[in-house]
Structures are given as structure tokens and as C-alpha cells.
Amino acid sequence: MIAPIDVTNIRLETPRLIIRAWEESDLEDFYEYARVDGVGQRAGWKPHESIEVSKEILAGFIAGKKTFALQLKDSGKVIGSLGLEAREDGISIPESMQGREVGYVLSKDYWGNGFMPEAVNAVAKYCFDALSYDYLTCGHFLNNQQSRRVIEKCGFTYVTTVDYTTRMGTHEQTMMYVLYNPNRKR
């Protein structure tokens, strides 16, 4: 079952990040990282060709209420996004259990500093402790070792590899993982 989500009034803090809903005023920060070659492609979308593209997608983030902005505490800059998506993962989980699939992207300028594990851990804790999700899933394209490391470091367990059709219409073998709520009764 797809778990309910509405990020509008959620605000989480980690040592270095504020995790909150996207706002229209984040447009320039969003375009700054989404236009860079080699970022979105790893998550299945092409770099934004203009700020108009970013504007339209940002409006979708705000309306969809399932995608967080990742904002640096020190500078206030938004450096990435983390979405709680309806699952398309091919993992067999009983219908009675509710969860979502985590998806994320970080600005290339900030790779390699542990920002995404920090964000994923905080969102997972919130989903499990406050929203009582039973599980989260997450996946990465076969050759995306950076995302693989995030998933492993956050404690997910590998389940299966599926064929995923990207928004660019390409096919990617995608390794899928699950993390169960540690509070769950077994």
C-alpha cells in the first residue's frame, strides 16, 4: 500500500541541513544544480535546458507535496531534493504494509560530504517514528556506485534487480533495496 505523505508542514533538522517543502523562491538554486550535466541522468532525467523547465518541475514538487528540498543551514542554499515516491520497484511486499520509495539528487558541487546519507537517515527516521511507515524502498541504476553507497550506508537490504524505464525513455537495470521500520513488531 502507498503510504500517505504531505511534506507541506514538515521541517526536519540534521546537523548541517534543513529538510523542508520546496518553495517558489528556491527556483534559482534548483536550476543551478539541475542544469549540470551528469547529475539528473543518474536519476533518470535530463539536465534542465532552461530555468523555465525548472520552474515547471518546481511547481510540480510544490503541488505534489511529496518532495523535500535540502537546504544548507550555514548558507541557506538549497542543494538537493529528496522525494517520497509511489513505488515502481517490483519488490514483493504485502499490501497490508505501507511505504514509499525514496529518490534523491544532490548538487554536484556538494558530492562526497555525506549530505545525502544525512538526509535519508533523517527522513527515514521521521517516516518510521512519526508516520509509522512499515518500510521504505530505494534503488539505483546498475553503474551508479555513489547512490549504491548511500543506500548501503543507510542500512537498506538488496532485494532484486528490475528493468526501469526512465523519463528519457531509456531502460536501466535498477538494483532495488528495502529498509523496514525498526519499530515494527515481527
Ligand SMILES: CC(C)(COP(=O)(O)OP(=O)(O)OC[C@H]1O[C@@H](n2cnc3c(N)ncnc32)[C@H](O)[C@@H]1OP(=O)(O)O)[C@@H](O)C(=O)NCCC(=O)NCCS
Ligand atoms: C548519489 C548522491 C545523492 C550521493 O550523495 P552524497 O551526499 O555525495 O553521498 P556520499 O557523500 O555519502 O558519497 C557516496 C559515495 O560517493 C563516492 N563519491 C563521493 N564523491 C564523489 C565524487 N565527486 N565523484 C565520484 N564519487 C564520489 C564515494 O565513494 C562515496 O562512498 P564512500 O562513503 O563509501 O566513500 C549524489 O552523488 C548525486 O546526487 N548523484 C546524482 C543523482 C543520483 O545519482 N541520484 C540517485 C539516483 S538513484
